[in-house]
Amino acid sequence: MKYKLGDFVRFVDEKLEGFITRIIDEQMIGVTVEDDFEIPVPAAKVTLVHGYKAPGTEIINPGDKSPILAAEFKTKGVYLGVVPDAKANSVVHFHLINDTSFQLLATLATEKQGFKGEYAGIIGPNSSAKVYSAQLADLQIWPKVVINILYYTGQNVEAPAPLTFTEKFKAKDFSGSKKNLPIINQQGWQLRLDEPELVIDAEKLKESFFQSAEEKITLTKPAREIDLHVEKLRDDHQLFNSTEILKIQLAHFNKSLDAAIVHQLPDVIFIHGAGNGTLRHELQKILSKHPKVQTFMDAQKEKFGYGATRVVLK
Structure with missing residues (x-):
């Protein structure tokens, strides 16, 4: 296989070009074209576009061979x-x-x-x-x-x-x-690569669970509107499946809700989006049993539609 991931190629039989984003086998590759659609194509049906150099293929600072003090x-x-x-x-x-x-x-x-x-x-x-x-x-x-x-x-x-x-x-x-x-x-x-792995001290880890109130990190006062869309929470969200994304969103929700309670906010709005309703359902299940929650409802339908929940705190 003469091609590599990231190579810029042009189709032989069509007016298309794009980047190689998948090596399927020795004969087939996947090429992602301008509209982000990946097309399987025989490797023999594309050709490299000269003049484009894939990032990272260049030699960077080959090194000065002069003596170093x-x-x-x-x-x-x-x-x-x-x-x-x-x-x-x-x-x-x-x-x-x-x-x-x-x-x-x-x-x-x-x-x-x-x-x-x-x-x-x-x-x-x-x-x-x-x-x-x-x-x-x-x-x-x-x-x-x-x-x-x-x-x-x-x-x-x-x-x-x-x-x-x-x-x-x-x-x-x-x-x-x-x-x-x-x-x-x-x-x-x-x-x-040239540092030893961090070894976790079990005793110190245990001690961290029993810190005094003075030692524990205080919760930052949250905004009145908290966006739970995963792309707002993590730069690397594309690496996670739907179950892992839900865990990330719920963890941020619980932390933000605790912070709102600690800072005695009268209410807070969680923007969860409409989607398939899974996140909204999980939030409402938690809120319905929370002792510090007075009530909750859809927030400003004219602004959020059914994509946000307003939580009124006691």
Whole structure:
């Protein structure tokens, strides 16, 4: 397969062009055209559009080979960055980011009913390389990723032990907010590869459940209108299924309701949308049993239709 996810292609027999957003098999690919509709097409029926370079395929800061003073030699800073494609948001690109003064001899393989080599190369100091691409919609069936890294320098600095990173990614790995990634200067999710995993101290975790009232974080006063649409709550909402989205919305609802009660608001409006009515039903089930709720009703139908509920507090 000569094509990669994110490549910009033109149809041979039709006046269409778009981005490759799925590799179906060795002969078939999925191309998302201008109206965001993905079309299955034989790979032989498209051709690359010259002049377009997929984000991440360029070499960034190949690294200065001049000697570095010992005091300035950076020994830490190896990251895996996951960045949405600038043109095809359903595709993400994996970048190995070397923010150290070492050269990295790196390989990436995927494991799913056997191993498949995806990348091998040298990543210079203060540089990065795109090592893998994947379709976000297929997150649940992504293969396990195995990265091996050797450190090298010609300078009088001891290299760290070889690094191995193995991960079967899940939706929760992309649940945090995106941040600006070092070297590549793009927004994405970041994993630090050269730091040990955080080990949770069970005793300290237990103590956190028994904090005194003074130690607990105070609830911020909420707005009078609270939007529960998941796209307002999470940047990564496309990674979750309907059950997970409902949990996120209910958690925000409960937290906001508690805050409204603590701050003694007379009422508060929750915007849940009309949809299939599932979220509205769940909210009303909670409100009907809540001891601090006086009553609830549809809020300003002329403004929200049946998409919001006004809650009057005691």
